[in-house]
Amino acid sequence: LDLADLQKELDKSQSVFPENPSVWVKDLASYLNYKLQAPRSDPMLSQHPHDYPYSLVSRELRSIIRTLLGRSSSVLELFFDHCIYTMLQELDKTPGESLHGYRICIQAVLLHRPRIATANLGKYLEVLRSHQNRPAKCLTVLWALGQAGFADLHEGLKVWLGIMLPVLGIKSLSPYAVAYLDRLLTIHPNLTKGFGMIGPKDFFPLLDFAFMPNNSLTPSLQEQLRRLYPRLKVLAFxxxxxxxxxxxxxSFLSRATPSCPPGMRKELLTSMSQCLSLDPLSFGVWRQLYTKHLSQSSLLLNHLLESWDSSSKKVRQSLQETIRSFKVTNEELASRRPNGDCDVAACDAACKELLRRMKGRGFPWSRLLLLLLVLVAGFLLHDVRTHGSFQGEARLRSGLGTASWLLLWELPW
Incomplete structure (x- = not known):
């Protein structure tokens, strides 16, 4: 690429249209795209690094591009749209141009202004829907918008949730959507910058895609998404x-049905335990949902029983009030259903066992009284044998006091 010739063309454009920076940047993109010819590759550039082709641009050319974009900051959103729509038009041509010039301009813009890509995601979602039967066009749009994420995790997640999650079930687009998410989370290992982006509305469709069998993802894509799930969970929480x-x-509770797949059930029960451990308000939510989710609650109650030894004292204390509430509810439900209900019975059995474990062994008063009686009887017998009659009232008082404290000290609390 002759940089002197490029600079000459740009200077000419700025002198002819001094008040129209939109023309300057369009001339830049057209020049680069015309000069940088290469064999047309797949729209995702999947065989190249994430910053290709901008990664091949020389320092001098980057300086020229950056300077011009700086002078044209007021029109960069329009320029970004222009690059995408021009690329889509080129895809209709046979043979079309390689599009590398437009790709370089898109990457240069989003490197410093990533929010431009997320300024109007709804518009591009409509573009995807209108070209759903043209995968190359859809993938080109996804690639262009996705470049924002490599500069900023927050914007990348916004693109993924707003554009790629809605098309995750489309066979021709799903591989790129999952691969992009994988690459995005790999490039940004510090997930704190993405906190606040994923809420329940977005998280649970992801959980379903990752764990529910026979969905629209292939087994390999589902496995890939399942590997990403722990990081998505961190982002969501x-x-x-x-x-x-x-x-x-x-939403965790409603999904934990007895018929849900084992892998998903394990994740749901673990997540609900996490909710109860970390957020005390979860207990109140559970009490409100209990009567309409008896089978799910039965699974959770039994899971809490199985993990009882590893549960914290704080959780056990918070759980006690909830279990007692459930116990009353179970009795009311049982009285209304004289023929019995297996879900109510299962919940009630689990509640009783949990209450039993909460009580524990308690203070061993009965054992203490028994030992004291044995001590008194032994003392009396010894005194009678020694003196022929009971003579040790004073010794009894002092001996009982000392022995009692010794026994209390030695008892296994």
Missing amino acids: GAKPETALHSYFP
């Missing part, structure tokens, strides 16, 4: 899970 998890609890 955010910086303060202790104030957020109660809003996730209802």
